[in-house]
Amino acid sequence: MDELNQAPMVRDLRLSGRGVERILRCKVLQSPLAGVSDKIFRALVRRWAPDALLFTEMVNATSLELGHGRGKVEELSEETGPIGVQLFDHRPEAMADAARRAEAAGAFLIDINMGCPVRKIARKGGGSGLIRDPDLACRIVETVASAVRVPVTVKTRLGWCNQPQHEGSRDAAVAWCRQLESAGATLLTLHGRTREQRFSGSADWEAIAAVKQALSIPVIANGDVNSPEAARRCLEKTGADGVMVGRGTMGAPWLVGQIDAALSGRAIPLTPGPRERLMLASEQLQALVESRGDHGLLIARKHMSWTCTGFTGASQFRQKLMRAPTPDQALTLLQEQQEQLA
Numbered sequence: 001m002d003e004l005n006q007a008p009m010v011r012d013l014r015l016s017g018r019g020v021e022r023i024l025r026c027k028v029l030q031s032p033l034a035g036v037s038d039k040i041f042r043a044l045v046r047r048w049a050p051d052a053l054l055f056t057e058m059v060n061a062t063s064l065e066l067g068h069g070r071g072k073v074e075e076l077s078e079e080t081g082p083i084g085v086q087l088f089d090h091r092p093e094a095m096a097d098a099a100r101r102a103e104a105a106g107a108f109l110i111d112i113n114m115g116c117p118v119r120k121i122a123r124k125g126g127g128s129g130l131i132r133d134p135d136l137a138c139r140i141v142e143t144v145a146s147a148v149r150v151p152v153t154v155k156t157r158l159g160w161c162n163q164p165q166h167e168g169s170r171d172a173a174v175a176w177c178r179q180l181e182s183a184g185a186t187l188l189t190l191h192g193r194t195r196e197q198r199f200s201g202s203a204d205w206e207a208i209a210a211v212k213q214a215l216s217i218p219v220i221a222n223g224d225v226n227s228p229e230a231a232r233r234c235l236e237k238t239g240a241d242g243v244m245v246g247r248g249t250m251g252a253p254w255l256v257g258q259i260d261a262a263l264s265g266r267a268i269p270l271t272p273g274p275r276e277r278l279m280l281a282s283e284q285l286q287a288l289v290e291s292r293g294d295h296g297l298l299i300a301r302k303h304m305s306w307t308c309t310g311f312t313g314a315s316q317f318r319q320k321l322m323r324a325p326t327p328d329q330a331l332t333l334l335q336e337q338q339e340q341l342a
Contacts, residue, residue: 012024012025015151015153016151017109017186018148019149020149022109025051026053027243028242028263029052029054030245031244031246031247032055032057032086032111033057033246033247034058034116035057035299036302038056038057038299039075039078041253043079046080047253048253048257049256051260052081052082053082053108054082055086055111056072056084056085057086058087059072059086059087059088059098060087060089061088061089061094061097061098062089064087064098064101065097073085073102073105082108083106084107084111084153085099085102085107085109086112087102087110087111087112088113088116088121090124090125090129090130092136092140092142092144095112096144099152112141112153112155114130114137114156115127115155115156117157117198122195128195130156131157131159131176132160134179137179138179139183141154141180141183141184141185142183145183152184152186153188153189154180154185154187154189155188155190155222156180156188156189157190158173158190158191158193158194159195161194161196169194169207170204170206173207174211174214178214181216181217185217186218188219189219190221191223192208192221192222192223193223203222205234205238206237208237209237209240218241218242219238221244222243222244222246225244228258228259228262228268231243250303250306251303251309252307253280258271274309274314278307278334278338281300281334285297285304285330285334288300297327297330301322304318304334305318305321308334317333321334
């Protein structure tokens with residue numbers, strides 16, 4: 001850990017939109033996570049990472065158009081710190097309209113998802129499906145960038161097909177990312193896997209390095225960044241301007257702050273112990289129930305299954321917790337387990 005504190009990264013990233021400049025003071029970004037990175041989760045991440053760029057869950061442009069997804073962006077004004085809105089769709093004008101709505105709601109920037117590997121999204125031409133239609137992808141970037149004043153960024157993958165560690169595939173990744181830059185993207189977050197790989201195998205950090213060397217806009221590395229040590233190795237390997245942390249934060253909202261501290265040369269916050277994790281699980285459950293009613297328990301179950309770890313009998317406890325039929329019974333179980341660990 002001491003070695004991580006010896007070479008701090010202090011250079012701010014400046015992103016210029018069409019009249020609005022945004023400054024990123026933290027080089028660690030929290031990835032948009034569908035069904036996870038809601039307002040309550042973001043508040044927990046923010047506790048350890050006050051300056052980090054966080055994101056809403058991925059928002060369907062059509063849902064904003066119809067009114068279904070507005071709750072995901074209309075709460076931004078109630079939060080502190082920079083929060084980007086990530087949009088997905090395959091229709092340029094719909095994306096532009098959604099971007100204008102998100103900007104009006106207070107989005108720090110607009111991010112366009114061109115990396116989601118989920119079949120039902122890619123099949124309709126959104127997410128990673130845009131990798132197979134670069135002309136449409138570029139039209140979307142151009143249209144969105146012309147519609148808003150804040151910076152427009154893109155999150156994508158190395159390509160569609162699975163050709164890891166292949167020189168030709170890296171050249172294709174560079175060409176793809178150059179097109180996005182030329183279309184008006186002011187920052188690119190690149191996951192070091194193809195769509196076909198989804199989350200299997202290892203992220204190709206060397207391919208990210210090749211893209212970084214070829215682009216003039218900032219490049220954020222994504223994939224297999226799940227600890228301060230991994231973040232440092234990733235930056236050394238890729239030369240990227242920062243890292244984005246995704247699945248590693250599920251059940252670990254402190255991870256973004258730990259990585260930020262390590263890269264900034266500050267003392268790394270301690271990982272919460274089992275009792276502290278149970279307290280966080282209780283807090284998150286209560287907040288979700290207050291926000292969503294009894295449905296909050298259903299949402300909280302996955303978070304509690306990730307968070308309630310690290311003590312003898314944790315597996316059996318989680319099974320019992322998942323079967324709790326009401327929020328009150330779940331909270332009672334959490335309180336009793338905390339008392340046992342006291």
